[in-house]
Amino acid sequence: MSNLPDLLPRVPGPKLQPFTPTAHAPIQFIRALGNPGADSHVWEVIINNQPYALKMVMSASSQGPKKPASESFCPQLTSPHFYNGYIDPFNCECRAYGRLKEENREHLATPAHGYLLLRPDQELEITKLIVGPDHTPEEDARAQGGRIWNRHEEHRSLQIRAIVKDIAKGTDPFATADVPKMWSDLEALHAVGILVHDVHAYNYIGGKLIDFSRAWTTPHPGYVALDPDDVADEIVADPEGLNQAVEWGREQGWVDADVVVPEDLAKCAAGEGPNQYGTDPKLYNWLKWEGDPLVASKFIETQVVEL
Template sequence: MTSSPFRLARLPSPPVPLPRVPGPRLAPFTPSAQADIEFIEFLGRKNDKDSLVWKVTINGAGPFALKVFFFRHWDFLRENQAGDLATPLANPQLYVDYFDPFNCECRAYGRLKAEKREDLAVKAHGYILLTPQQEAGLVQRVTGRSTPPPSADAHNLDGVNFWGRHEQHRGLPVRAIVKDLAAGTGPNPAQAQGMWLDLQALHSLGIFVIDTHLGNYMGGKLVDFSRAWTTYHPALDEIYVRTFQDLLLGELQSLLDYYYELTNTSGGSIAVPEDLEALCSGHLDQYQNFPTAYDWLKWEMNADVAAAYVEQKVFKRAA
């Protein structure tokens, strides 16, 4: 007898803040998580693997930037995003809850909202779930082909489709996050100086950005948290110390490389932060703002229950 395939949890109706695990969450943009969307202009990069970004109006307001996410198989996330875990997670759903790019962004932006520090990145307003008609219309805009969402009796979904749907995603709506429309320009000297200060502040709030290359900044502000680990996060709990240090150094080095480029293109008017350069030159032990030090339980309505969930439900422990 063949067992039924694993499927991700259905999203609740009415919508709730996501993802549904202990830690920060992002609320829907509207009470129904749906809206009238006019897709105006594609803003992203053609080689983006996680999402499409469009200039839109929503319910007649805006313009906004709408980041629309592709689906990722849980096993892909386990191998490519969570490969450094010292202990595997207890079930496939958890890999999606903690490592899926949409959920990573929800958690980072949820923390910024809770801490009233939305100034540290381009502001996000909430998430939206596309209707089947909006999903099909957007595919038509991008590909020129009419590709309706799969029906309940459609053939097996193997990921070879526009949104990357596998069988585990059957029936799930396409997800998107509404953000401010950022100016697509390089930073001026004042904005550039703030990038390093912002990153340190993000770390102090338990947000490990990981991906700090120049393509993730606009006007000196981060616009992308699709790889971020935000406490509580199992990767910040069960990762080898050396691996974490290497990832942190890589994050800092990416920002430092961006500063070097800005210095060259600005004729020296944008300075490279000396302390960032020192950290990347072998003094990482002097860094103070480790994301793992953040007290995430202070936001939980029942801290004991949240702590017990992490201890008992997240990891696949040996019997």
């Protein structure tokens, strides 16, 4: 039996490979990148003499769903394992980046190269860098009013999971020249079955998406569990979010005051695009990547509790 790490997550659909054959690597932590997010800490690191952005993802409890801001309710699922496979922020990122690799469309976002699992000594090192040298493992160090790795009882033995990405180029989220490409990239993501589900200005750097921690990548149980009208609302939230980001960019001076938003973006954001919301990500043919399409499809259907 092989002791090599699995591709993750362990549910039907796209997966991300480990960054190294063992999913472990020597890591030199350089500096924090941006502000800590709701579910991660991102640091510039050196691995094998190369600089990367390492997104270290906090644990998400399987006791209940973590809702995207636009979501009215989450699917009720039959098992915590299944919930974690499709809703957990780390697995959302793995699935989205796995799909981009399947489709050879990694240019649609800041590229990711695989995942790593931090060793206990590495977790202790980065925790001390984040919260200070007085941290001890027994204290489960706290920062900003909460445990920094968001561990629950079911995560007691879980290593910190991290995704190795390129360091995004630029400082501002985007500029005037980026807006048409941001829209075409978003539509291309939908075309390969990725609903970003969290489009806002600070999920971009230099006009490229840097975060998929809320993404629904087809197949996703939300499309089965939710009413079609609610699914449509979830999908139109992506162009709405981009349209709002451009307006915010005007206020911040990243975007010229007289910039013209692409007409189809404006229509989709207003619910007036094709099929009311542009390209439909749930229609993507994900089964073409499955060894046994029938088994994979049935698994998705049987894991969703009817509402």
